[in-house]
Amino acid sequence: DVKVTQSSRYLVKRTGEKVFLECVQDMDHENMFWYRQDPGLGLRLIYFSYDVKMKEKGDIPEGYSVSREKKERFSLILESASTNQTSMYLCASRTGTETQYFGPGTRLLVL
Amino acid sequence: QKEVEQDPGPLSVPEGAIVSLNCTYSNSAFQYFMWYRQYSRKGPELLMYTYSSGNKEDGRFTAQVDKSSKYISLFIRDSQPSDSATYLCAGVTSGTYKYIFGTGTRLKVLA
Numbered sequence: 760d761v762k763v764t765q766s767s768r769y770l771v772k773r774t775g776e777k778v779f780l781e782c783v784q785d786m787d788h789e790n791m792f793w794y795r796q797d798p799g800l801g802l803r804l805i806y807f808s809y810d811v812k813m814k815e816k817g818d819i820p821e822g823y824s825v826s827r828e829k830k831e832r833f834s835l836i837l838e839s840a841s842t843n844q845t846s847m848y849l850c851a852s853r854t855g856t857e858t859q860y861f862g863p864g865t866r867l868l869v870l
Numbered sequence: 871q872k873e874v875e876q877d878p879g880p881l882s883v884p885e886g887a888i889v890s891l892n893c894t895y896s897n898s899a900f901q902y903f904m905w906y907r908q909y910s911r912k913g914p915e916l917l918m919y920t921y922s923s924g925n926k927e928d929g930r931f932t933a934q935v936d937k938s939s940k941y942i943s944l945f946i947r948d949s950q951p952s953d954s955a956t957y958l959c960a961g962v963t964s965g966t967y968k969y970i971f972g973t974g975t976r977l978k979v980l981a
Contacts, residue, residue: 763913790967799878801973802914802958809967817968849913858904859960859969861913 762786763862765850771868778837780865782850790853791833793817793825795846796864802849808833840869873897874961876972885981889946893959893972896940900961900970903935905944908956908974917957918944949979 766781784791793805794817804817806825814825822844826834833852837844850862874895883889891905902921906914918933920926920942926933932945942959956974 792967799973802969802971804968807967815967853967858916858919860916861906864911864913866911 763850763852763860765862765865767865768863769866771870772840773870774841776840778840780835780848782833782862783831784852788852788854792851793835794849796849797846842869845869871896873970874959874972876959876975878973879976880978881975882978882980883949885949885951885979887949889949889977891944891957891975893942894940895961897961899963901964902962903942904960905933906958908958914958951979951981953977953979
């Protein structure tokens with residue numbers, strides 16, 4: 760079974776804090792993704808990584824950065840958290856057959 | 871117009887009913903279609919994956935793609951209260967990384 764894990768299920772941070780969200784997959788997938796999910800807006804792609812140290816911006820990269828130093832790990836960084844970044848953050852990884860598998864999600868509240 | 875559209879629901883049905891969940895899409899380049907199930911406060915889990923047109927069956931679930939009318943459906947037979955969740959459809963163009971998700975339909979199966 761594919762396993763995608765995320766470092767935290769729930770996080771509460773203050774405005775202006777630097778926030779790290781970590782994602783690890785155990786299936787040697789090359790592609791990894793970060794999404795945020797908001798009611799009525801669905802899943803929106805923040806960043807995508809197609810290989811170690813390689814990344815591409817998604818639809819809403821502003822205010823976020825990413826790091827992929829190892830194949831199994833993909834980190835999302837909020838440089839200076841703001842209240843409009845309160846959301847559910849979902850990590851996913853993908854096989855060569857186009858199927859994408861999600862982690863359990865991190866609910867982030869920025870106060 | 872969104873590339874993938876879903877009725878948000880909620881759709882309430884009695885236990886044992888046949889459920890039909892639907893999406894329409896506008897991007898003719900989509901070649902793969904997925905259905906994900908997402909329980910409250912959890913990450914989406916892959917249910918069904920189909921390529922191009924036609925039907926695919928897996929247990930109580932049948933996914934159907936009609937490319938001529940740009941319509942995808944998920945049928946659930948003998949629905950159970952445990953099927954209560956939000957169902958997300960997604961389309962993807964072969965050779966790209968970008969999944970386009972609908973906003974999801976909330977299903978409630980009443981015991």
